[in-house]
Structures are given as structure tokens and as C-alpha cells.
Amino acid sequence: MNKRNILRATLALLVIGLFVGLAACGKKPPQRRGARAGAGGTSDLANAALATYVAPGDLDEYYLFYSGGHSGQIFVAGVPSMRHIATIPVFSPYPGTGYGFDDESKEMLGEYTWGDSHHPGFSETNGEYDGRWLFINDNAQGRLARISLRDFKTKQIITIPNISANHGSSFVTPNSEYVTMATRMSVPFPEGTYADVTEYASEYQGIVAGIKIDPDDGNLTLGWEILVPPFNYDLGDAGKGPSDGFLFWTCYNSEREFIEGGKLEVTASQKDKDYILMVDYREADKAIAAGSFKTIKGAPVIFPQETAGVAYFIPLAKSPHGVDVSPSGRWIIGSGKLSPTTTVFDMEKIKAAIAAKDFEETIDGIPVLTYNSVREAEIPVGLGPLHTQFDGKGYAYTSLFVESAVAKWKLPPYDDGADMNQYVVDKLPVAYNIGHLVAAEGDSMSPDGNYLVALNKLSKGRHLSVGPSIPESAQLIDITGDKMKLLYDAFTEPEPHYALIIKADKLDPIEVYKKGDPEWPQHPNAIWSTEEARIERKGKTVEVWMMAVRSFFAPDVIRVNRGDKVIVHVTNIEQTRDELHGFAINEYNINLVIDPGETKTVTFTADKSGVFAFYCTNFCSALHQEMQGYFLVK
């Protein structure tokens, strides 16, 4: 080799070295789980498209009711198309349907203009969704609402004393005897008491409550409250079959402390185990009947220290979220979100432990069942298990927040001494960070086993960008086969927590309030003709009986004096479906939307003088633009 070649070889080495370096620098690790990587079963796109396509004019098979989170609403979509169909306002005003503008809905909302709706619950008969009512909680203002599924409208919102942050709600018993409420963020007891957080362990308390549902009209009333330790009562479920008569709530922060600046995320995660609180509501009923309660702030409160047999704790891996009762009612599944396992408890063993007084200890009068006596198995589902649903075919589906996946696993029985990993039969990545999941009729005693919707907290990059306020993601999953298959990505406004899926034919909604139909009694201020339309003045009060029909209001001029109290009753006399009318008075912040056959009332003070147009806001007809009048304030 001559010198020249040596020099060349060396320079070549330098160049190669630089290239290797550059290549290594730019090297990307394999993207095994991207949106378009075929992961998650989307490879069979044609089948997924067919499975979710609902042709124009065709109807979906299921209703999907999403909680709207801090929007305070419920969103209604169809499955399998995932099309958003309607929004039901519950805890927040919604100009779209005029909710929160008329007297009745304004009174129902009270002083609040928002709520935080988390967990919808259907009324049930014999453990099956009966399609009558939908209940939903307000985590912020401690309320519970009832929506009629006949007209998809909020009918009642109740508050009860002593509850703070009603999160463990709205879980319904198999024959709609009770719907639950529970304190997530313990406060001093009774309600309204002042005690510093330094006295958290002794002065703060939790409350769980049973709300009675009137079997005829669905009216909600407080049944009882039970005073429980100052833990954070989180999610719940009602027993069924062998567990019928019991209510379950998970709870965290059994450390029972809130240290200022100590970060609850740390202080509430110190113990290895927290608990499931189990309430025997028949025993609670008995205690109420026997007078074993104290009336505090108007609520009948049962004290477990004094009344044995109403409440028990079951130890569970720390910081649990979901507790879910299997369709048969025998298996109670708890998920400690910081443990990579989900725990199955056997209701038969729970009953045996109670009978044998097999208790580890007692906390504030509540016995703690011996963990090893009631636990059936710990299933290694994966990281961050939160909530479990069922397919009715012997499998459970647990959402994994940290792993951003759904684990499918087999319910008992299990072989003795078997490696539990074998019972986790499938795992599907979801996009991204799933919270709850919901299966078709998944909370009933006979889930349909076909559809599962993953309710994900993050959707980054899965949709056209809409700026930093990124919507939530809901993914439709086919669970008919051995392997879960991702079918469709849908997006919702903020922020569904839990949702429910009900077979469409279980609902029979009306689309017109039929005049004379006994189901919809005549509104006392309804009018049905222009002849009945009138304005009456009594002193400083002006009362208007108005009718709306295509395409006019009668009367179409209202004259008042500044300072008058004005009451307007508007009846939409249409009996044709989809002929809605609006009644908005400009610059008076009034917008009613009146459905066919409906009457709404708005009461206000004419505090601005001048001439204000009023008009129909909900498009009604070819001459909708002409449907207007004047509100004259002298």
C-alpha cells in the first residue's frame, strides 16, 4: 500500500465515521404503536367501516348517553355510528333548547350555572335497563338529577344535606329502589360546620346516601344517610343477584388526613390498601324504620358506631377507582389504580365472612372484612386499572389508564394455583389514557357483548387540530370475537366520564306533547288559539298569554312601563313534530325554545325602557324571518 492510498483510506474512514454518526443521530426507534401503525386492530379497515356505517336515513342500534363532565350536560349519540344526536342540558343553561331561561328550569338550576356530571345511571327493572329514567350526579354542587327518557328532558334536580362533592353516584339498584349519592371530598360534619383542615381526622366526615326513586313518577327523595370516616368515596355500583341489597363504593385517602402543602396525591397513597365500602341497604331501611338514626340538618343519619350491620369495609389495593359488580352479581371487581392488578371478590365469601364475624379490625364502627377470606383472585391486568365492564359471556374488560389500553380477562372460576396471567386473554391499546369504558347494556344483568366504548381522556393528534382546548376521544370497539377490534374514533366536547349504552328499542320517546294526552297534563297557562291570547295588567304586573305557530306570535306587541313585572306564558300550539319555536326578547337575555304542544313561562322585570324586538329563534318555516313582534317599554 503506498502512502497516498493510506492517506485516502484514512480520510475515507473519517467520512464514513461522520456518516455513521449522523445516521445514528437521526435514527428513530421503531414506532410500534402509532395511530396509523395498524396497531389496535384497525388493519381491517373495510370491515370496521362496514361495522360502523349507518346509511343515510337508517337508524343506529343503540343510544349512547355520555356524561358531559363540567359542561354539566349529557350528550346523546348513536352506536355504532357514534354520531352525536342531541345534548340534554342538566346542570348548565343551554340556549339551544332554552334550558335555564324559563322559570321552571331556572328554578331547577337554582343559584348555579354549571355542574359536573359524571356517572349516568338508568332506572332498572329486574336488573335490566327499563328505559324510563336516566339519573346523573353533579360532583361539584352535590346534586342528583333525573331525566325522563320519554322526552329527554331534565325533570328534577335534588340536593341533600351533608354531602360534599357527590361523585359516587348515580348507581341504581336492580329494581330502582335506590340511586346512590356519596361524599368524595370530606368536609366538617354536619354541613356548614367550620373546622380547620388541621382537624381533618376528627372533625371531617364522609356521607353515603340512598336516594329513593318513586316507582310511578321517578320522584327522588332522600332515604337515609350513613356517616362514614373522612375518606374520599369514589366510584360505586349496586349489587344484583346474590349481591342484591348491597351498595358498593371504593374509597381512597383511608390515611384520613389532609396535610396542607403535603400533596394529597402523596399522602393518600401511603397505605398499601384502601377499601371498598359496602352498605347493606335493607339493614339501613330497618334502622330507619326502627328509629335508629339522628336527624341532622333535616337528613336521617345512621351512625355505624351505634347501628351494626349497615356498613362494612373490604380491603383493596390502594387508591382504587372502580368497583363493579359482574352481571351475575357474584363477583365484585375492585381496581386499585396504583396497582397493576384488579381484584375479584366473591359475594358468597363476603356473606360468609360477615356471618362468621371474620374481621381484621373496625374503623369508626365499621368492621373491615379479612382480605384473604373474601378475595377470589388478583388479576394482573396491567398498569393503572380504573373501571370494569362486562360482555355477558364470562369476560370482563378493564380500562388501563397508565398503559392506555383495555384488558380483556376471564371472570372466575379459575384453576387452583394457576398462573393468573393466562386469564388476561387480550389487550387493546387505545388513544389515549382511557378513563371509564362502557359496554352495550354493560351494567345490566345481561350485557349484549357486542360493543364497547373506550372513554379516553386524551385525543392528541387523532383529529383535525382545534387549538389547545382539545376535545375528548371515544373509541368504539368490537368485542364479539376473541380479540377486541378498534372500529371507530369519535370526539366529544368536554368531558365525558362515564357513559351508558342502551338498546334503542327500549326507549319510546315522544316527539310532540299531544294536546289532551293524559301523560302530559295541560299546563295551567296553556292557550291553543289566537282568541285566548291576551295581556292582562294587575297593578305593576303584566301577564301575557301568548301562542306561537307558523309564522306568528299572538299577541305580537307587548306594551309595558319601565319597572313592571312581566310574565309571559308562551304555548307552541303546533302538533307536528320538529316544529319548534323560539321566543327571544332582544337585549333582555331571554331565549325560550318551546317544543310542539309545550308551554313555557318566563318572569322578568322590564328594567330597560325603549323598543325591543322579539322573534322566533328556532327556525320553523318559510316565513320564519317574519315571525317577530315588539316589546315596548315606556
Add this chain to the structure above:
Amino acid sequence: MSGFFERLTASLDRPVVGKSRLLVFLAALALVPTFFVPLWHMTFVAQQYPEGLNLYVYSHNLVGGDDGNDLTEINVLNHYIGMAELKPADFTELKWIPLVIGLIGVLTLRVAAIGTLRSLVDVVVVSLYFGAFSVWSFWYKLNYYGANLDPKASVEVAPFMPPMFGYKLVGQFDVWSYPAFGTYLFLVFGLLLVAAFWLSWRNPGPEPTLSNS
């Protein structure tokens, strides 16, 4: 074998000349970018981080991808398992590594200018030691952070060693860790020095200048 060492010892006082000198100079030059490019690169990919989080180790800094935000994100995630925050200020390596690279560079330039084969061997030996020590130091730090988890952390995980070279599943994250451009430049630096040595050793005596060759 003894013949090799005798010849080696006999050659050590030869000056580094000609092309060898140029190669040594190029080697010193190859060190310059190592102040500006990453030496090591770690990528963390999870289902909810499809683009991955990136962490770059420079001679003088730790830098996250996404304009630095990935380091913050990694620290936010690590706090759940009680891992200490990764702060560049806590890595003394980031202070002495650039200094040592500079020293080696100066020594290398000295060899190019007035050095003998002996001083060339010295630079190679010191560099090897420095490289080995830096890799050990990196390994020790990874081990330290993975092993010293706050016992009060929300999520209890067994102490673990993040991967230093290659792939490892850590929690929900697929982690890849590889040397980056800067480390490859060190490789080039070393190869150039070896080549220079070999050239000088095999071609003793006065050398024609490069332009005459």
C-alpha cells in the same frame, strides 16, 4: 511479541510528521463539534406518547426534545414513582466533561505541532481512560436515579436500571438508549489518532510534505 514491543519502544521518540501530523490535527478538529452535538440519546415511546419523548445528553447539558419540554414531562412522570428530578445542575459530569475534552483537544494539537509518537500514545491512553470513565459515570448516574426512589411516592415500583445501550420496557414506556453523534465523533477522533500512529510508525524518516506527494 517481544519484537513488537522493542520496535514500539524504539519508535516512540520519533516525531509525528507529515501526513500523520495532518491526521492528528484533523482528530483535534473532530473534537470541536462534540461541544455542540449530543453524546447520547434516549427515546421514550408509550401509547399516549406516539411521537416519543426525547432526552439528549450533551457534554455540558441535559436537554429534552420538543424545545426542552420533554425533560419537564419526563420529570412530571417520574415524580409518580418518586424518582428524583433530573436537573442538569445536579450532574457534575456536565462541568468536567467539556473541560476534559478541551484538555484532550489541546494535548492533541500539541502532538500535531511538536509531538512525538510517545505523546501521541499518551493522548490515546488518556482519551481511552476518559471515555471509559465517562461511560461508567453515566451508567452510575442512571443506576443511582433508578435505585433511589422516594419511598413515599404514590406509585411503588421496584428499583430499576434504565437502559444505557439498547432497548428496555420501563413501565408503560418502550425506552431506547443509544450513543449519539458526539460519541461517534470520539470514535472518529480515536481512529484518526490510531491511523496517524500507524502511518508514522510504518514510515519513519523525513516525509515529503503533503503538497509534494
